[in-house]
Amino acid sequence: xxxxxxxxxxxxxxxxxxxxxxxxxxxxxxxxxxxxxxxxxxxxxxxxxxxxxxxxxxxxxxxxxxxxxxxxxxxxxxxxxxxxxxxxxxxxxxxxxxxxxxxxxxxxxxxxxxxxxxxxxxxxxxxxxxxxxxxxxxxxxxxxxxxxxxxxxxxxxxxxxxxxxxxxxxxxxxxxxxxxxxxxxxxxxxxxxxxxxxxxxxxxxxxxxxxxxxxxxxxxxxxxxxxxxxxxxxxxxxxxxxxxxxxxxxxxxxxxxxxxxxxxxxxxxxxxxxxxxxxxxxxxxxxxxxxxxxxxxxxxxxxxxxxxxxxxxxxxxxxxxxxxxxxxxxxxxxxxxxxxxxxxxxxxxxxxxxxxxxxxxxxxxxxxxxxxxxxxxxxxxxxxxxxxxxxxxxxxxxxxxxxxxxxxxxxxxxxxxxxxxxxxxxxxxxxxxxxxxxxxxxxxxxxxxxxxx
Numbered sequence: 001x002x003x004x005x006x007x008x009x010x011x012x013x014x015x016x017x018x019x020x021x022x023x024x025x026x027x028x029x030x031x032x033x034x035x036x037x038x039x040x041x042x043x044x045x046x047x048x049x050x051x052x053x054x055x056x057x058x059x060x061x062x063x064x065x066x067x068x069x070x071x072x073x074x075x076x077x078x079x080x081x082x083x084x085x086x087x088x089x090x091x092x093x094x095x096x097x098x099x100x101x102x103x104x105x106x107x108x109x110x111x112x113x114x115x116x117x118x119x120x121x122x123x124x125x126x127x128x129x130x131x132x133x134x135x136x137x138x139x140x141x142x143x144x145x146x147x148x149x150x151x152x153x154x155x156x157x158x159x160x161x162x163x164x165x166x167x168x169x170x171x172x173x174x175x176x177x178x179x180x181x182x183x184x185x186x187x188x189x190x191x192x193x194x195x196x197x198x199x200x201x202x203x204x205x206x207x208x209x210x211x212x213x214x215x216x217x218x219x220x221x222x223x224x225x226x227x228x229x230x231x232x233x234x235x236x237x238x239x240x241x242x243x244x245x246x247x248x249x250x251x252x253x254x255x256x257x258x259x260x261x262x263x264x265x266x267x268x269x270x271x272x273x274x275x276x277x278x279x280x281x282x283x284x285x286x287x288x289x290x291x292x293x294x295x296x297x298x299x300x301x302x303x304x305x306x307x308x309x310x311x312x313x314x315x316x317x318x319x320x321x322x323x324x325x326x327x328x329x330x331x332x333x334x335x336x337x338x339x340x341x342x343x344x345x346x347x348x349x350x351x352x353x354x355x356x357x358x359x360x361x362x363x364x365x366x367x368x369x370x371x372x373x374x375x376x377x378x379x380x381x382x383x384x385x386x387x388x389x390x391x392x393x394x395x396x397x398x399x400x401x402x403x404x405x406x407x408x409x410x411x412x413x414x415x416x417x418x419x420x421x422x423x424x425x426x427x428x429x430x431x432x433x434x435x436x437x438x439x440x441x442x443x444x445x446x447x448x449x450x451x452x453x
Contacts, residue, residue, distance in 0.1 A: 049113020162400025185325025202283035
């Protein structure tokens with residue numbers, strides 16, 4: 001059984017050709033570098049918000065006219081860094097309230113990198129203001145928020161690309177075309193997905209005064225107002241269900257979306273989950289440290305597992321998917337994929353594509369995920385072509401909603417300790433009024449939930 005490794009340079013060249021050919025075949029166009037210089041804004045100027053915007057600036061000359069963040073330190077840093085990177089060298093206008101930004105600027109595209117509890121409201125506001133949107137995953141923190149974003153995008157005919165960038169990852173595109181689509185796996189009836197990163201915070205920081213540079217009231221927005229116990233930026237907010245969907249909504253959404261894309265799956269027939277805080281009981285964090293979820297399709301189960309403690313089942317694949325077929329197995333993550341045939345077939349291994357030679361500035365950017373940068377650039381190129389040629393982007397809002405909502409439904413199933421069947425037409429959990437009520441969260445204060453159905 002022979003190992004098959006591509007020469008890196010040939011892989012880059014062949015992958016670029018595949019991407020270009022796929023785009024031409026699917027949409028009948030090529031990108032024109034002389035297209036309109038788009039007016040762009042960034043809402044949420046933390047680490048990944050800036051990272052997404054910088055990837056856009058690498059693939060197209062755009063005019064970043066405005067930036068918003070409730071942390072003035074983040075805001076001023078973002079303004080400076082953007083001025084250094086964009087061709088005009090202009091410092092964008094700086095805002096602490098996204099509503100004012102949208103009201104005062106005519107925008108073609110808004111990049112949203114705020115915490116999860118803001119995604120739906122800000123995306124809908126940007127769409128209604130006339131902009132297309134690049135939206136970080138998950139698209140929502142409740143199911144009906146996501147439905148509202150899809151409705152807004154379709155009503156206003158705006159393109160929304162979701163940051164589930166495995167759909168644009170070169171080695172995974174290769175896996176789809178040369179393993180999945182060629183039928184090397186045979187009949188597929190089981191998928192495993194996992195994350196074993198120790199990413200759940202477990203601290204007990206004391207309450208303290210809110211610093212003058214942070215608008216904590218506006219940072220919290222529609223979510224419950226927790227006592228302030230330090231800057232929520234980075235990973236601290238992710239450890240609370242008030243602001244997100246736990247590890248399942250943060251990490252499973254990527255792998256489940258990848259599997260759905262690879263296997264052309266839509267809504268699961270049924271979703272069940274169990275788990276909780278089994279090991280890390282000492283801190284304030286209220287997201288599950290252990291969870292197993294099952295997304296059921298006809299003759300196919302997609303099983304998710306995460307633990308924020310202990311060792312990974314396979315150290316080479318601590319965050320991954322494994323697709324089992326009757327003729328072989330496909331293992332994949334952000335760094336590589338492996339096709340392992342049953343019998344005498346040829347084993348295939350493909351590694352991540354880094355674009356360090358093409359984009360040497362990547363090496364100087366703090367905290368950049370070098371393995372994800374090529375995929376993020378491809379996501380941006382795809383969104384630009386979707387805008388200019390009126391086709392759906394590869395990670396269209398409806399696909400992002402299905403993946404996000406399925407993970408939210410897994411959390412609801414875990415909370416209620418029973419399987420759920422979601423009807424995406426009626427927007428209910430079938431024969432389960434209690435679960436249906438949990439599809440829409442209560443908003444704090446004067447904030448209004450966007451779902452009108």
